[in-house]
Amino acid sequence: MEALKSELKNKIIEVLNLEEITPADINDHDPLFGDGLGLDSIDALELIVLMDKDYGIKLSDPKEGRNIFKSIETMASYIAEHRTK
Amino acid sequence: METEKGIVGAMRNVYIDQINCVTPLGLDIEKSWEALLTGASGIGLVQRMGHFADFYAATIPDNYINPPFDALPDVEASFSRLEKMMILALAPILEGKKISSRTGLIISTTKGNIGTLKHGDITGAQLPTSAHRIAQYFGLETAPIIVSNACVSGLLAVMVGRRMMLMGRYDEVYVVAGDEVTEFVVSGFNSFQAMSSQPCRPYDVGRDGVTLGEAAAALSLSLDTGSIAILGDASINDANHISGPSRTGEGLYQSIKGALTEAGLTAGEVDCISAHGTATVYNDEMESIAIERMNLSNVPVNSLKGNFGHTLGCSGLLELVMLAKSLSNNIVLPTKGLYTIGVTGSMMLPQERSTKLLTIGIKTASGFGGSNAAMVLRKVGQHA
């Protein structure tokens, strides 16, 4: 799980072009949206693509994303449970 | 010393003179309008387009375009499908008209011939390539102006034409708009989760996204003749987010306000509004906020996206010419696909066609990049 979380942090920084942030800046339980990393609606859509491309998870209802992408912790848990890649 | 020249047309109005369109409902304005009156929709199930299968879109069957196009004088088969649509829309308007260095041509499109990128042809996708071909076909002397400004392009192009005429640069301007349904755009809207799973439902509580459409539309602007006068216009950016509209509808509100102020009119004098109504959750909600803020809640509003789909760079112009038809015929059109109103701002959204004396109409549009546009029209003649 730790490896997955670390991998996620690196992927998010790369995919969302968070050039001024390092993996060390992202805590497992920090909110990704809102005040946390300040991600926005386009970032949320990118994360949905990331889930599909890298982990084979297709989110049938994009609104599910709100809960899944709450934090690195929630993302990693969801991926660990549902990944097909 | 050179000085800046002044607005010469300050005391004159620019009129919409002739209008035309090529849509899934008909290959000219009369056929499309008649179909619209019956409540017809050009939206159907597309079986396959590249990676995508079984999605809704308003497309023009391929074999509809070539016969009337081939019947035009001096055409070449080398024109692209989109160019054919645009030439078909503009040809009847330009027929027999005098063209000089005082004649302007404005072209509106978001993606042009984007399909050529599939074959690695970049030049073919360059908008000026297409624009020059179209201008050359019609014998235009001036370089065509191309407006490519997301989904407000069609309406903005008319505004640019009017403004250039008021500056005394042109005596008459022809505006043509067009966009196609392509895998390029379908794949993009899909990545935005913005494609509706059903024929789109503007302003409806169950709306879930856009239905794309394709069309071409054209009109002529004149300083002296025309049945519809353009009294005011404005295009104000939200300055909020590149893809999400302002939650307070700020840019649209200011656009409508600016257009009405220039027209010297109040909200109470407006008879009907043709809005953008793309059927995404956020766009329609934003529009309702702007409408209510402008005290236009008692004015019948409609969206034509349920009939034509969202025709992107053509939508502003196509829907503008249909507004002109509505004004000329005193007919208020309903919003197809709307069953239960599901927006917060107070809006009057008739679900039935009605006849009402119409004089003042407003066309609005909004688009990615925070763009918005509004134009105020007054019917002055009897025909259109």
Added chain:
Amino acid sequence: MRSPHVISHWVSLADRQINLDGDPIFDAKGTGFADFARQVYQFMEISYPKFHKMDALSKLAFLGAEVLLGHAGDNEKDIALLFMNRSGSLDTDLRHQESISNPDEYYPSPAIFVYTLANICLGEVSIRHQLQTESCFFVSDTFDADLMYNYAAYLLQSGKSKKVLCAWVEYLQGDYRGIFYLVEEGKGVEHHMNEIKKIVIT
């Protein structure tokens, strides 16, 4: 009634160099645009994380406007934006096309797709400087001074805008050129086509 408008300042971004009112103010090391953009961002001490999400065209527009409006000094918000280029958003269009070219690896990116509209770069400048103003994106084979001049003059004389930021922002496959000029009342060269051509067309 004619009102005297001037071109108060202009900026060019090309060949790894920034010129302000004709004088070089920054010279970058390295070759590519991405590198140049990053260096300019650091040189100007900008703190705006969204910059890194932008496509090349938007970065070019953003940086030019940043230099020009930063130099212009006052906090005037009624600045219209008139941008123009030859290639529209083609550079990013190619990236989106790439992402949909392999049916087995078909993952179009919303962050790329949003930039497949030429006017987004204009939206980025609007957002950065909070400009709720008139704007338009034109595409033209070569810079159309006639259009830019007339349209800017209209916005100013009609009272629809207090100032106008006009720009040629062209980016395609690594080739870039951004020329930005501000039209307003006050000190500067006369706002006229000949002056515009001197600045933009080289």
